[in-house]
Amino acid sequence: MSDKTTIGVGMVGHAFMGRVHSQAWRSVGAFFDLPLAPRMAVLAGRSKERAAAAAARLGWADVETDWRELVARDDVQIVDICTPGDSHAEIAVAALRAGKHVICEKPLANTVAEAEAMVAAAEAAPGKSMVAFNYRRVPAVALARRYVEEGRLGEIRHVRAQYLQDWIVDPEFPLVWRLMRDRAGSGALGDIGAHIVDAAQFVTGQDVVGVSALTETFVKERPLAAGSEGPAERGSAARGEVTVDDAALFIGRMSGGALASFEATRFATGRKNAMRIEVNGSLGSLAFDFESMNELWFCAGGGGFERILVTEPDHPYAGAWWPPGHGLGYEHTFTHEIRDFLEAVATGAAPSPSFADGLRVQRVLDAVERSAADGSRYTTVEER
Amino acid sequence: MSDKTTIGVGMVGHAFMGRVHSQAWRSVGAFFDLPLAPRMAVLAGRSKERAAAAAARLGWADVETDWRELVARDDVQIVDICTPGDSHAEIAVAALRAGKHVICEKPLANTVAEAEAMVAAAEAAPGKSMVAFNYRRVPAVALARRYVEEGRLGEIRHVRAQYLQDWIVDPEFPLVWRLMRDRAGSGALGDIGAHIVDAAQFVTGQDVVGVSALTETFVKERPLAAGSEGPAERGSAARGEVTVDDAALFIGRMSGGALASFEATRFATGRKNAMRIEVNGSLGSLAFDFESMNELWFCAGGGGFERILVTEPDHPYAGAWWPPGHGLGYEHTFTHEIRDFLEAVATGAAPSPSFADGLRVQRVLDAVERSAADGSRYTTVEER
Amino acid sequence: MSDKTTIGVGMVGHAFMGRVHSQAWRSVGAFFDLPLAPRMAVLAGRSKERAAAAAARLGWADVETDWRELVARDDVQIVDICTPGDSHAEIAVAALRAGKHVICEKPLANTVAEAEAMVAAAEAAPGKSMVAFNYRRVPAVALARRYVEEGRLGEIRHVRAQYLQDWIVDPEFPLVWRLMRDRAGSGALGDIGAHIVDAAQFVTGQDVVGVSALTETFVKERPLAAGSEGPAERGSAARGEVTVDDAALFIGRMSGGALASFEATRFATGRKNAMRIEVNGSLGSLAFDFESMNELWFCAGGGGFERILVTEPDHPYAGAWWPPGHGLGYEHTFTHEIRDFLEAVATGAAPSPSFADGLRVQRVLDAVERSAADGSRYTTVEER
Amino acid sequence: MSDKTTIGVGMVGHAFMGRVHSQAWRSVGAFFDLPLAPRMAVLAGRSKERAAAAAARLGWADVETDWRELVARDDVQIVDICTPGDSHAEIAVAALRAGKHVICEKPLANTVAEAEAMVAAAEAAPGKSMVAFNYRRVPAVALARRYVEEGRLGEIRHVRAQYLQDWIVDPEFPLVWRLMRDRAGSGALGDIGAHIVDAAQFVTGQDVVGVSALTETFVKERPLAAGSEGPAERGSAARGEVTVDDAALFIGRMSGGALASFEATRFATGRKNAMRIEVNGSLGSLAFDFESMNELWFCAGGGGFERILVTEPDHPYAGAWWPPGHGLGYEHTFTHEIRDFLEAVATGAAPSPSFADGLRVQRVLDAVERSAADGSRYTTVEER
Incomplete structure (x- = not known):
């Protein structure tokens, strides 16, 4: 070195x-x-x-x-x-x-x-x-993208994406910064909804072109916290208003004609970090759940779903690590990201996802909020 | 006897x-x-x-x-x-x-x-x-209803219902009666969407009060069939228009404040009869997939999900059959239905689901179609 | 008719x-x-x-x-x-x-x-x-047999069979006839161990040729029952000796060179009717668990395991029933058995499994008991 | 620092x-x-x-x-x-x-x-x-041990341990050092069988006291490699003898009265690193598979198995890492091991597992080899 x-x-x-x-x-x-x-x-x-x-x-x-x-x-x-x-x-x-x-x-x-x-x-x-x-750098998600690129799914008909957590189900969980609009921008929508919008666009290679949305804040007030992320002030008497969404649901259309559904929530009791995506195409399907991050489920030609343990030498990123079956964890998605970024910096290639990709996701989130504010009406994602 | x-x-x-x-x-x-x-x-x-x-x-x-x-x-x-x-x-x-x-x-x-x-x-x-x-008479679904009634889930926040099939993914699958509006009324929506609307209402004890919807017909024309249900005329040169939806997605609100999402499709390659429902409450959650019909997944208090094999003597209907672990099949949901109907006839009790329950589902389907036709706008389910 | x-x-x-x-x-x-x-x-x-x-x-x-x-x-x-x-x-x-x-x-x-x-x-x-x-007539088990016959697994190396139940874990469960040697012959061994021996021989097409075994009776005395199968006398003061095994474990060799392991027990808390078999071959593997009886897991060429929902028209027996994804239950294995028996009676073909097949299983059980009585020594299954 | x-x-x-x-x-x-x-x-x-x-x-x-x-x-x-x-x-x-x-x-x-x-x-x-x-430092395995220690399983009846891999199924895979007795001591037995013996003893707190065993070398000769671990010489004409076992099966008894079964193999096609253990007790059961290393399955009182995602702050080691649901990988078991070792070094406490624990495993492996060489006869594990 x-x-x-x-x-x-x-x-x-x-x-x-x-x-x-x-x-x-x-x-x-x-x-x-x-x-x-x-x-x-x-x-x-x-x-x-x-x-x-x-x-x-x-x-x-x-x-x-x-x-x-x-x-x-x-x-x-x-x-x-x-x-x-x-x-x-x-x-x-x-x-x-x-x-x-x-x-x-x-x-x-x-x-x-x-x-x-x-x-x-x-x-x-x-x-x-x-x-x-x-999450693009989860080997299973990268493999999903590869399969779509190779045409193994055929024409894509459905995308089904969810990001389910449960860390604020308790109404006594305090008002941390992630629950304040001026700090976080939005709630579940921007924090975890952004991930599944990006993942859906990345895996399918299609853009979300329009959405119809519902958002909800189930618990309107929470104990005031001292600015920390943790539940330090659980049970505090002073309360503050939750100014972001607790959950966001939206359905929409992808640029290639697929229908898509999205759900981001922090109120899915028992789901800890269930970042999930399923894609159905005319020739095959695939499904992923981050709670089992080393697995990709792939269906070819209408048969059953195969559980692929994405730890083989020819799987994305996996060859750099351990023998087959020795899984990776959350942190390694960042290792892969840094690796790809350094590669781009060194070679002069455009890193992916670019800021433009980030903006694209932001525009989808914006359309979600506009739709939710406008009687869930189908709202076109703004083009630049 | x-x-x-x-x-x-x-x-x-x-x-x-x-x-x-x-x-x-x-x-x-x-x-x-x-x-x-x-x-x-x-x-x-x-x-x-x-x-x-x-x-x-x-x-x-x-x-x-x-x-x-x-x-x-x-x-x-x-x-x-x-x-x-x-x-x-x-x-x-x-x-x-x-x-x-x-x-x-x-x-x-x-x-x-x-x-x-x-x-x-x-x-x-x-x-x-x-x-x-x-599907109300699947023992696992009946047990889910019991758990909600007993308050084990607390306040319900989310309902997530899907009915996924794949039997018409092939564009050469013929134009059977289920694909004709004048015979079937609608497509995936009425055939299988009706089931998940009823199941969501049954399990939660809440009504769907409004929806925002998208529907799609992916394959617009198909070979003409001779009226049979089967693919007898696969590959026939004569084609007819598909006059129903291939897929329907909708999100909405339940009468008790929960958010709900629904998806009914016949284009989910690899999903054969995945009639699924998940409910998240403030105290617990449950999840079901008909492809594993003898299992109910139950989460209490934010712990993990327990796979309950719904074959114990004290589970709904199960005591009439076999020892624990000896599962039932699709047909038995009908046996249970007939049994409950005969009971109602004999005792004079009102059968459930009643025609009024059926009408309630019909009104939801109607709101779905109206929303889909009106730019996905949130559409209130008509009350009588 | x-x-x-x-x-x-x-x-x-x-x-x-x-x-x-x-x-x-x-x-x-x-x-x-x-x-x-x-x-x-x-x-x-x-x-x-x-x-x-x-x-x-x-x-x-x-x-x-x-x-x-x-x-x-x-x-x-x-x-x-x-x-x-x-x-x-x-x-x-x-x-x-x-x-x-x-x-x-x-x-x-x-x-x-x-x-x-x-x-x-x-x-x-x-x-x-x-x-x-x-259990030979579970569609998934019959499909497993078909796959082996077609050579999809290559040379078979391992058979791993278990039949796990838990209905007598409670020491107060009474002394029913299945726990008496003079009525039942043996305990878990003959009741459920027989099933997995037959299944292993059926699926692989190989015989168990020798075994090394351990058996155990964990609860030596139980309340006396009135001869009924049920726990009618739970808690009765009068006790009787349990004269059969509660569990039997054995390892052995198959006629084609595979190693095999078997476990039959009624003390596997939480396992209700887990009749399981996994077979590993040089080209592929398959796995089955009766608790999910409509599923066969198949691995081709060292990839992942595919979950096959054995409900397709071309799967064994399945075409006679319902559309794909509409599963069968325990009882249907008997329907299939009767059907095959009537077919044999009508055509004059030899039914399968024959009494000779039953004897073959009996000889394996006998070798298990002899091995268990002889310090677990490897004991050859007697040939006729 | x-x-x-x-x-x-x-x-x-x-x-x-x-x-x-x-x-x-x-x-x-x-x-x-x-x-x-x-x-x-x-x-x-x-x-x-x-x-x-x-x-x-x-x-x-x-x-x-x-x-x-x-x-x-x-x-x-x-x-x-x-x-x-x-x-x-x-x-x-x-x-x-x-x-x-x-x-x-x-x-x-x-x-x-x-x-x-x-x-x-x-x-x-x-x-x-x-x-x-x-593997003792997989959070799920450490949690399993904690549950047994807390008495949640009651009296332990069964241990079922397997370590399944498939990396030498191909007969052209070369003769690496792990396949040579003079370097590796034994084959699957010492390499992966050692892990499950230790895990069984660790989780149950009981010793393996006697075994009955079968071992097998399915592929007797392989292409000579240049000493590297990898398949560098795949297909080489020169062949050498495989001097270790490809697979080892053994059943035995634990010091507390449980029956145990073990299987270590490198010929389980499709199983990449399936280090599995299931324990059944009179009050509960637990099951683990390293291929899903962040999950522990726990059954209390004969109900269903709960899938515990072992990523909560109060789970072993997990609090040091990420929020719930953000899993760990293979490498972290070593991080935990090093941490515990440093703790022992600093405090003067005895590290665990000690060399004496390692010797105990070695004695079990020795008994396995002696039993296998002696007609699978039940062989007592030598005490010091």
């Missing part, structure tokens, strides 16, 4: 996403032949003390308390944005203008306007940019 | 539904302690020859070629209607007016108006009437 | 097996084109009153209280033996000598000597004879 | 096990609060060039070509042995005598004698020692 060109990375944010991105930066070189050797140069966090502790634990060489300082550093060529959605646009645009490569967590932004600004900045800048829809 | 009052049954139609109803009439007395002993008196079919062959095979004592003759017979107290939907209203109304008890296949009728006439006739007549939503 | 030759059936015993055989005799003609029309002529049971009640309920025209009278009747051409194993040999031999056809429940007998006498009688008599290993 | 005491690690071997151990050493500190900060000091490999490349890739600071040099280094306090079984004893004993802590891959040794020497050295030395049965 010593003879490879080193590339400096600066990461903004060190909560859940920061932890998993760090693990990916730290591990990727041990498993993939990288064109560039990433150096974990600097971590930015608002609190010096907490940032320093995180950097020590997660393996970052230095810290900054202002992301602008991080962006300005000469030893940073890649900016990795792991903050909530409300700051994505500002950081990404600044980083791109400073000539950096940018990898940004999803959803790309909290509004279409912000996402458009980011795409414009990406197009004008020399750096590469990528939005971190990590 | 010899000391029981005998009750004469006349059945109209002897295709798929007639075969399975016959098996139920023939078997029910061997497994359940019935208050009345059914006598399989007469079978009506348009062709004398075919009706006689069917009667011999299925165990009916006599035949008629005109259902009116069957309705008029003194040895018939129960009329069992197993014809396509376009004749349900006429036969049922006539039978009820003649003082007979009526059990009628689903969907209750092809239009709301017909269904209303049937309900009116049922209310005015002395006979008992029931619509044959057999 | 009226123009078919009628053949009279007499059944001995009307408990669990009698109930399910009756349903098969009653239903088979409605689904299969039979060469002979069975007439349910007479049922034999020791108690006149109980036999008469059972006959009325199950559809038998007459009753006898002595099986010898039944065997002697002119209107009986087929004798169906549904009694415990200790009376099989006597009844079967008498019936065969009287020129009847015989279908006999499994295990064929309680001892090898009895089974040999039955085979000798069968070979000397004009009537056809069959032992009722009904 | 900077204020923690650092402890130097030296690893011997850098093939499959070396890669996964390295990832664990590199990652463990980012997820667990460690009492000691491991420093990846030195990697030993016979080829300087290959060891240096591996060290660079895997993150080791230095290399040695002789493991003795590694053991002698002052900056090494922990020796991690990732070589084939034939060198375990020599390295471990030397390291222990040099005052090092030792973590050693499984099986502990190739013979009981070697294992005994290792246990003796461990008992005499100040350093801590551990054998790397990593």
Whole structure:
């Protein structure tokens, strides 16, 4: 590895996403032949003390308390944005203008306007940019995409996508930032609905062109939390309004003629992280559930569904890891993402999913909200 | 059994539904302690020859070629209607007016108006009437209903219902009566969508109050068939227009505040008879798939899902059959239905599902079609 | 059906097996084109009153209280033996000598000597004879056999068979006849172990040639029951010795070189009727679990396992029933068995499994008991 | 992390096990609060060039070509042995005598004698020692152990353990070191059978006390390979003898009275890494399959099996990682192992599994081989 060109990375944010991105930066070189050797140069966090502790634990060489300082550093060529959605646009645009490569967590932004600004900045800048829809890098999802590309499903008729969680079923769960519109943009819709919209578009190679939607906030008020993500203030007497959706359901049409249904909810008791997609085509079908992330179910020609353990050497990403049957976990989707991003940076290829892909998802979410506000009327996804 | 009052049954139609109803009439007395002993008196079919062959095979004592003759017979107290939907209203109304008890296949009728006439006739007549939503009598579905009634799920938040088949994926599959609006009323919507609407309402005890819908006919023309149900004319050069939906997707709201999604399709390659329902409540969840009809998946309090093999003596209907683990099949849902109907006839209780329940489903289907025709706009299900 | 030759059936015993055989005799003609029309002529049971009640309920025209009278009747051409194993040999031999056809429940007998006498009688008599290993007639098991015959598995390396139940885990469950050696011959071994030995031999087309075995009786004494099958005397103070095995484990070799493992137990808490078999070959594998009886899992060429819903028209027996995805239940395995037996009787073909097949299983069970008694030493299955 | 005491690690071997151990050493500190900060000091490999490349890739600071040099280094306090079984004893004993802590891959040794020497050295030395049965650190397996300890299963009746792979089904797969007795000690038995013996003993808290066994080598000769693990020489004309078992089946008794069955094979076509264990007790049961490693199936009181996604904060190890439903992979079992080992080293507690535990497994494997050689006779596992 010593003879490879080193590339400096600066990461903004060190909560859940920061932890998993760090693990990916730290591990990727041990498993993939990288064109560039990433150096974990600097971590930015608002609190010096907490940032320093995180950097020590997660393996970052230095810290900054202002992301602008991080962006300005000469030893940073890649900016990795792991903050909530409300700051994505500002950081990404600044980083791109400073000539950096940018990898940004999803959803790309909290509004279409912000996402458009980011795409414009990406197009004008020399750096590469990528939005971190990590589920594309689940080997089973990548294999699903491959099967569709190879024509094994024929003409696609149905997409059935769900992202089911249950972490706020309890009405005493506090009002964390993900439940506040000004921080998170939306609720289940933007947080997890964005993933299944991207996955549906990625796997099928088709765009969602129009939707009809319902959204709901089942629990309207919750105990106030101290800004933390956790249920620290469970049972607090002070209450605040939940300003995002708890669940979003929408049906729609894909550009290739398929019908699609989507459901994103945090109220599916017993479903922990059931990010699911099923695609039915004229020649075959496939189905996936992230709760069993190493499995892809594939049906050829109307027979039964085959449970493919996606751990064979010729499966996407799998050859870099362990022998067949030795599964991967959640974190590895990020390792794969970082690997592909470094490849794009090194070769000059356009990373995928691009900011434009992120904007596309944002436009779908926007159409969902407009439809929900307009009596569920079928609403066309805005084209650029 | 010899000391029981005998009750004469006349059945109209002897295709798929007639075969399975016959098996139920023939078997029910061997497994359940019935208050009345059914006598399989007469079978009506348009062709004398075919009706006689069917009667011999299925165990009916006599035949008629005109259902009116069957309705008029003194040895018939129960009329069992197993014809396509376009004749349900006429036969049922006539039978009820003649003082007979009526059990009628689903969907209750092809239009709301017909269904209303049937309900009116049922209310005015002395006979008992029931619509044959057999899936209510799957032991697992009946157990699901019991769990909801017992409050084990708490407040219901989500209903997720699908009925997925794939028997017309092949564009050369012929234009059978189920693909003709004038015979079948609608396509996947009325044939299988009706089942999941009824199941959702039955299991949750809530009504669907409004829907937003998309329907699609993927294959617009098909080879003409000779009226048979089978693919007899596969590849025929003559083509006819498919006048019903191939698939119907709708999302909506339940009377108790839950969000619901429904999908009925005959284009889900590899899904043979996947009649599925999942319900998520504030305290628990349950999930069912008819392809594994002896299993109910139940989640209590946010733990994992328990696979309950619904074959224990204290499970609905199961005690009448075999020891635990010795599963039932499709036909037994009809045996249970007939048993419950005979019980209602004998005791004077109102059978369930009633014609009014059938009308309620019909109104939901009607709202689906109106929404689909009106830009997917959220459409309230008409109240009586 | 009226123009078919009628053949009279007499059944001995009307408990669990009698109930399910009756349903098969009653239903088979409605689904299969039979060469002979069975007439349910007479049922034999020791108690006149109980036999008469059972006959009325199950559809038998007459009753006898002595099986010898039944065997002697002119209107009986087929004798169906549904009694415990200790009376099989006597009844079967008498019936065969009287020129009847015989279908006999499994295990064929309680001892090898009895089974040999039955085979000798069968070979000397004009009537056809069959032992009722009904699991061969599960469509999925029959399909498994077909796949092996077609060479899809290549050279067979492993057989893994289990029959897991849990109905006597509770030490207060009473001492029913199945727990008494003089009635049942053995415990889990003969009752359910016999099924998996037969299934393993049937599916692979190979014989078990030697075994090494362990058996155990976990609960040595149980409350005395009144001879009934049910837990009528649960908690009774009087206790009796359990004289059969609760569980039997054995490993062995098949005639074609495969290794095999078998486990039969009534102490597998939570497993209700898990009759399972997995076969691994050089080219493919298959797996089955009766708790999901409509499914066969098939692996071709080292890929994943495909879940085949064995309900397609070209699957064994399935075409006679319902459309794809509309599953069968436990009882239908008997319907299929009766159908095949009638076919054999009509055509003069040898029924399968024959009494010789039943004897072969008996010899394996005998080798298991001899091995268990001899320090688990590998014990060759006796050849005739 | 900077204020923690650092402890130097030296690893011997850098093939499959070396890669996964390295990832664990590199990652463990980012997820667990460690009492000691491991420093990846030195990697030993016979080829300087290959060891240096591996060290660079895997993150080791230095290399040695002789493991003795590694053991002698002052900056090494922990020796991690990732070589084939034939060198375990020599390295471990030397390291222990040099005052090092030792973590050693499984099986502990190739013979009981070697294992005994290792246990003796461990008992005499100040350093801590551990054998790397990593499957104990699958969260689901650790949870299984917890459930048994808490008495949720009651009295244990059955253990059913299998380790099924298929990587040498192809007779042209070359003669790699794992197929040579002098290198690997045994075949499937020691490589994967060891895991299920340890898992059975760990989960139940009972020892295997006696076994009856069959072993088989299906493919007696294979193409000669160049010593590599991979199929580099597939199809080579030169052949060598396979000197280990391809499959081992054994049944036996546990110290608490349970019956146990074990099967280890590399010929289970379609099973990639199916390390499975099921335990049935008088009060409950549990089942696990590593191919779905984030799931534990638990049955309480004879109800159905609950699928527990072992990713909740209160599940073993799971709280250190991601939110519920975000699964772990194979590598994390090693991260957990390293974490527990460091904890033991820091606190002076005895690591588990100890070398004595490894010896216990070795004695079981020895009894298996003796039984197989002695007509499968029941063979008592030697006590120390």
